[in-house]
Amino acid sequence: MTDPVRRAKPVGPPPPGSPPPPPPGGSGAQQPYGQPRVRIYRWDSRGGSFPWFAVLLLVLGVGLLIEILIPDLSFGSLIILAAGAAFGAAWLRGRIVGATMPALVLTAWGLASVGRDFDLLVGDGWNTLFIGIAFLIGWGLARVQHVRREYALWIGLVLGVIGLADTSDTLPFDLSFAVVIPLVMIGLGVYLVWQSGILERR
Numbered sequence: 755m756t757d758p759v760r761r762a763k764p765v766g767p768p769p770p771g772s773p774p775p776p777p778p779g780g781s782g783a784q785q786p787y788g789q790p791r792v793r794i795y796r797w798d799s800r801g802g803s804f805p806w807f808a809v810l811l812l813v814l815g816v817g818l819l820i821e822i823l824i825p826d827l828s829f830g831s832l833i834i835l836a837a838g839a840a841f842g843a844a845w846l847r848g849r850i851v852g853a854t855m856p857a858l859v860l861t862a863w864g865l866a867s868v869g870r871d872f873d874l875l876v877g878d879g880w881n882t883l884f885i886g887i888a889f890l891i892g893w894g895l896a897r898v899q900h901v902r903r904e905y906a907l908w909i910g911l912v913l914g915v916i917g918l919a920d921t922s923d924t925l926p927f928d929l930s931f932a933v934v935i936p937l938v939m940i941g942l943g944v945y946l947v948w949q950s951g952i953l954e955r956r
Contacts, residue, residue: 804848810840828871835864851899855892855906862888879920886913911942 817832838860844853862884869875889910896903 804844809843813839831867834860838864858888858892879917882913883917886910886917
């Protein structure tokens with residue numbers, strides 16, 4: 755005969771201080787009463803990161819094919835352009851803000867190298883000038899991207915002045931280095947005054 759005490763079920767609300775009853779249909783160990791619930795989140799492998807290697811391999815393969823068809827194009831220029839294109843895809847397609855400056859600098863460097871390969875840019879200083887312009891463009895884009903990139907302004911100005919000084923003899927117009935320095939000083943002064951916010955004060 756079964757013990758009636760074991761078959762008896764409590765009727766009514768549980769007494770104060772007793773743990774809540776387990777949920778119906780539950781199995782296994784239950785969460786201790788009074789302990790916080792913990793949820794575990796995992797990275798979804800389907801999200802993935804930007805395929806850097808795939809883009810670089812694709813662009814480099816296209817570049818090698820172009821080099822076969824156009825022998826005047828050097829392999830070094832293709833490597834630089836391929837790296838710039840990969841960073842550019844990460845910036846524009848992958849929305850990675852940190853890839854902006856590498857994309858601009860490598861692309862500018864590659865374009866200058868290609869121009870020298872085809873004798874479109876004669877003389878020295880074109881790499882420096884193009885890279886300086888890339889830094890200035892990156893500084894301007896920082897306002898749109900809502901990031902601080904003040905270093906790009908100073909590097910761009912220094913490289914731009916040096917590049918203009920080196921390429922002044924090959925430019926289609928006369929450009930004296932004595933004229934470039936005052937123009938740079940004026941532009942820099944205007945920027946510093948605008949940056950200080952003194953024009954907005956009343």
